Every structure is written in C-alpha cells, then in structure tokens.
Amino acid sequence: MQEIWNKKSKTYPKFSPIMRPFEANFFAFLTECGVDFTNKSVIDIGAGTGVYSLHLAKMSKDILALDLSDAMLEILNLSAKEHGINNIQTLHGTIKSVENQKFDIAFLTMSPALKSDEDFEIFYNLANEHIYMNWLKPRKSDLLELFMDSSSRADMATPVARLEKFLNSKGVNIKSKILNENRSSTRSVDDMVENLAWHLEISGQNYTKDQIKDRIKNLANGDLITENITTCVKVMIF
Template sequence: MFTQASQPQMWDKKASQYGRFSHHENSFQKQILSKIAARGIHFHDKSVLDVGCGTGIYTLHIAQEALHVNALDFSGEMLALLNEDAKHEGLCSKLTLTCKTWEAFEAPETFEILFCSMSPALRNDADFQKFHDLAHEHCIYLGWAGKRESTLLDPIFQAHDLPLKAPPGAEPLKAWLHDQKIDYEREYIEEKRLHVKPYEEALASVLWHLEINQTLPQLERIQELLAPLNHNNTIAFETNIGVELISWKK
C-alpha cells in the first residue's frame, strides 16, 4: 500500500480537496500547537523548516510567530494554495517556498526547529537522520499512529478487498530514536471529525485513495455504496484517526 505516495502528481491531484489554513480557535492544528508549546517549544523568532508542508495548515500558524519558515513540499499545487493563503494573511515575507522532495532538498543552512506533520516525506532511517541533523534546537513530528477509520472509505475499500490502513508513521521514527538512544516526548491523540462534501468531491476523493493504492475502481459498486450517504447531492461522513506527537531536543 501507499506505493504511489511518493509521486508529486498524486498530491497535485489531491491539493484542491486538501485542508486549508484556518483561524478557528478549536481547530485540531491549534490543539497540536498548544501541546507543542506546553512542552516548552516555542516558534517565536525562530528559523523553521516545515517538511512536507502541504497547503500550510500548520505552516501559516508557525509563520505568525517565527522569524522565517522554509516550507518544503514536492507538490507545486499544494505550495500554490499555501502561497495564496500566505498572501491573504500578509505572511509571504516570512516564507520561503521550496518545491523539492526531501531526498533532493539540500539545506543552505540548519534551522532552529524542524517540523513535519502527516507527511510521507520521512520514511526511513536516512530521512530521520537528515531531519535530526538539520535542527539546532528541536525536532517535532506528528504522524500516523495506526488508527484510521472512515465511514466513507471503509465500505468501499472492503468492496475492493483492501484494508483501510494508516500509512507508516510514528513507529519507524520511534524505532530509529531508540536505536540512536535519543530521548523524546510522545503523546497519542485521536481526532474524530464530521466531513460534509459535495457528491462529486467525495467521489473524487474515493477514486484518489484507490489510485494511490494502485487499485482499479469498481465504479458501479462505488456508486451503490455512496447512494445511502447521498443527501441532496451532498455526502456526510465521519473519520476517526490516531496520531502521535513526537518531539526531541538536540
């Protein structure tokens, strides 16, 4: 599974449906940033590298405090949306947008804080070592922790003989930290959310998830499964995911 997760064109296709920066005080992003602050990690006047930043749902919160943020992602479409929101927030001068893979990224300098959230960029020991080496003060990682449920995707994946599994996330990183004898803080967090999407957008999301799993969609069966969820051309569904917030000090 997730063998196509490293292909930029897949994430370009997903960009228009991806979450965007929000000022909402009760957002999941605000909760995560509050937990980071409670660990004594502060972005104020710091140089930050946000690895796999996507559309910037954390990047722009961090940029409000940081001295400067280098936002790194291999999807040009994701970065275009981040740039659009950065202009609206007046934060462009505090950002450098870098469209490269993590493997190809050559840092012109180190950064005080490295941050990565729910990104496939960090996958192996070499990726973790590079992440660690580029930080002066702290490394922060928010990643999948095994739990992934969706009332939209679960029945469709079952119909295609696929398990809906969480991508690799926190476990490989924790194993590397143990091997390196690096002390870290961790917290398991669950997020349950109700989503409401237009029918065509929900269908496109289903097809994207099957494509990234290299599975040919059974379109008629998918339409049958979506029908009970379809109310006035709108699909409402719930997701419940488990993530782990990991941080360590250099």
C-alpha cells in the same frame, strides 16, 4: 508520487486562521513541552497546502515550506497572500533538497516524506529541535469503509516505529503524546467522489468515479454528503 499528491490538492483542506480543536490540542501540547517558535527559523517538511505552515509563520521569525507537490504549494502561496502572511517561502522538492541547510526547528506532520534511515538522518541534522506527528492507526472513514477491506490497509504505525528506533539508537530523549480525533466533513457529492477516489487509488484499490458515486449517492442529502473520520496519531518532540 508528485502526480498523485497534485491530484489530492483539489480536495485537500486549506489553511484556516481559526484552529480546529485537534490543532489547538496539538499546539497546546507543544507549549506544555516548552516549544517556543518566537524568533525561530522553521522548516515544515511535507507542508502541503499550509494547514500548519501558515500558523507557524504567525508564531515564528520565518518558515520554509517544503513539499513534493507544486500544486499544493501553489495553494499555500495563495492562502498566504489572502491572509497577509509574508514571512514564508516555499520549496518544491524532497528532504534531500535541504540536507545542507540548518533551522532552529524542523517540523513534520502527517507526511510520508521520511522513507529511510538516510531521510531520518537528514531530518535529525536539520535543526536543534524537532516536531514530528504521524498516524498510529489507519485513518477511518465511514465512506471509505464501503470500499476497503483489512488486506488493503497500510501499517500506518511503521514510520513512527522506525523513527523511534532510529532516535533510540542515538540515545535521544523523546517527549510524546497520542492524540485522537473524531470529525465530520461535508462536501458536494462530486467533491467527495474526488476525495474518495484519491484515497482508494493511493491504497491500490481500483474503482472508477462512476462506481464510487453509485455506491455513495443514496447517503447524500441533496447535493451534499458527510464523511465521518477517526484518526489516531502520535506526536514526538526531540
């Protein structure tokens, strides 16, 4: 699993100090719910390249960015240095690596890091306040549609439903909201091939990069090609 996420680091979005509308809406909902990061210690589980971690670092006292991919964390550290952010530390590992630690806020977005009730229990015990966001529906891409069929799509809502069931068993009050996003991403053809190859591999689809390039090249405008993406996620605060 580490190897496949290290591959993804090559094309994964990097931190930008200017929030996309989706990110701004997400943080606006947190504010509506009374979440305040000021002077708080935060752990970001499945932090990746720091797309959210570095925003959190600007808002909080300090943050620990945890991820299974050392390549992702390397990019995060470079971005932190580039933007002069120095209150963030990184840890290469899984949620079990921090099960005996305590933070003010535990944060997880768009990550498969929680796989079992044991993981949910660790996440629950990590902090007094928790922020969780994950897919409700499969991420749709007009380019991936050229390769995928319904039988190859994972049930993206399962992690959310399992966590909700776990929290309901404890009588935990949950504030939640469904967020949708439609966006476009333009890359070079070669970068898009890398990106699509990763998504297809993680979905169990066997295509060579040459096959992928051959199927999408007629959609390119010169050396650039645009992917239109639709996402539907659920945010839970508890």
